[in-house]
Amino acid sequence: MRASDRAYAALRDDIIEWRLLPGTVLAEVEQSERLGVSRTPLREALSRLTAEGLTTAAGGRGVVVTDISLEDIDELFELRETLECKAAALAAERGDAALFLQIQKELLEAPDLISGADPARHDYYVLVGRLDEAIDAAISNSYLAQAMRSLRVHLVRVRRLAADDAARLTAAAAEHAAIAEAIAARNPRLAEAATTVHLHRSLSHVKATHTPH
Amino acid sequence: MRASDRAYAALRDDIIEWRLLPGTVLAEVEQSERLGVSRTPLREALSRLTAEGLTTAAGGRGVVVTDISLEDIDELFELRETLECKAAALAAERGDAALFLQIQKELLEAPDLISGADPARHDYYVLVGRLDEAIDAAISNSYLAQAMRSLRVHLVRVRRLAADDAARLTAAAAEHAAIAEAIAARNPRLAEAATTVHLHRSLSHVKATHTPH
DNA sequence: ACTTCCTTCAGTGTATACAAAAATACCGAT
DNA sequence: ATCGGTATTTTTGTATACACTGAAGGAAGT
Structure with missing residues (x-):
């Protein structure tokens, strides 16, 4: 399994299970260290999450977990x-x-x-x-x-x-x-x-x- | 404007305008040279296109332009x-x-x-x-x-x-x-x-x- | 001549180094 | 004291080098 897939699955699960709460900023270095992958596959994971709407790109400030009101x-x-x-x-x-x-x-x-x-x-x-x-x-x-x-x-x-x-x-x-x-x-x-x-x-x-x- | 945005817009346009026909394989090095960007932003562009359904990941062999039957x-x-x-x-x-x-x-x-x-x-x-x-x-x-x-x-x-x-x-x-x-x-x-x-x-x-x- | 295995190569997947941009904090001036 | 500007620092954006996987082609054996 690719590293980007693992990072995607892990982040997606964390968001769905409300372990990562809305508003949490997902800094690239921080998350890449936490998940044990490099920044490159992590960025791809974040891209996919953003495309799905689970995260939102907050220009210059990484991506944040989307809120559900x-x-x-x-x-x-x-x-x-x-x-x-x-x-x-x-x-x-x-x-x-x-x-x-x-x-x-x-x-x-x-x-x-x-x-x-x-x-x-x-x-x-x-x-x-x-x-x-x-x-x-x-x-x-x-x-x-x-x-x-x-x-x-x-x-x-x-x-x-x-x-x-x-x-x-x-x-x-x-x-x-x-x-x-x-x-x-x-x-x-x-x-x-x-x-x-x-x-x-x-x-x-x-x-x-x-x-x- | 970011390089990945330019690559995305260019590829998207090429696909929509049928300059890139269905079945065309978009090799990373080839396209990155054509568009004048590095492989990293190009990959992000391809990710977005694939998420939208304009391209499809052909396991391990690059992405191909999606067909419309x-x-x-x-x-x-x-x-x-x-x-x-x-x-x-x-x-x-x-x-x-x-x-x-x-x-x-x-x-x-x-x-x-x-x-x-x-x-x-x-x-x-x-x-x-x-x-x-x-x-x-x-x-x-x-x-x-x-x-x-x-x-x-x-x-x-x-x-x-x-x-x-x-x-x-x-x-x-x-x-x-x-x-x-x-x-x-x-x-x-x-x-x-x-x-x-x-x-x-x-x-x-x-x-x-x-x-x- | 056909099949099979090995070698080689093209191409993606990943890591890391470097550059640029943005945010924050600090300092000075009003 | 507050506002503005600048410098620093953090974080993202990009390039490139390396590793690994899958495929294609050639050579040797049957």
Whole structure:
């Protein structure tokens, strides 16, 4: 693995997991020493992060970790609704029904995963990730898929702000199952509606449990 | 201006204007000598281009100029319709009516610009660009605006494939005027519809006059 | 003649040295 | 005391040298 990839992955993780807080200046020498790589690959990592919007170039003063305000969350979900509703509708038109039926079945059993031993709910998030990937593949539109992927980076960051209690996760699993069901039923409008419902519930939950730092 | 910015702008222009054709491998030493910069800023430029999707990293063997197939154009317009329709609707809700009324007025006079002396129709494209910027500002959603900006790069590239005859440009100006009018009238659904119509006409024209290279 | 291995070379990935720009701190003047 | 200017210092921007990887071409053996 390239040094620039390691630096990118490490910084990205630190930002997403809120170990590097918004406003933190990422000085090149400092970070390159911390991560054990030279300045050259580190700069490439910072370039990629800036292109994704996780950091912002602060002219002459290095790059700083981008902030996410409450307005940002609203904007983020506005775009997310636009993209994911369209994606769900397209998936319903073009997707493989059997695959989504299978994912729906697993999602209906998700409460077992959530109440399980793992406090990080790793298996649950993997399952949700599989739904995302299935939709990405079904739409067969690389530009749309790319736009959604770049959004998800920011969304994972926001998710870390909310208290992911078991009750909310169980409800979210049911909402995801409804989306998968609608896609499997090849009903674009229903898939779109189910996505809208899910995203609004998610947004409400995030805003309700949002703990200002 | 930084050397990396110059290299980025030069390469981007060369790709958009089809002076660098799809499949061309951009070797670092070769391009750095051609553009008169060192390899370091050139690599940063290539990173940015790759992040935008204008080039693709071909593992270990430099980066190559990305191809745009007919399917890509369909996908591009599918995403474009999704984003710009939403943007038009939001602009109708949140925008400054007077500004869009002014732009509409100028667009109705656009035939004068199109039939003018400039074969590049510079003034016309500036005017259309002002409508885009006005919508970007009106939606007050930086994530959506960013997504549209990254799309426009690819769209300019596609536009160069089509024969921009005076007839089509005149019609397009009228369609743009209709969008501006709907936004000024604060009618989201009409703005969305006008955008849909415009994009479908654009796509038809591109596909009709597309000259395979 | 074909295949396989080795050599060589082109090209990227990384490190570091140097230059330029910007920010800060300090000093002087008003 | 505050404002302005200058000098210093820190940090980024650029160039270049070196290392490593992957590929292509040639030579030798079958």
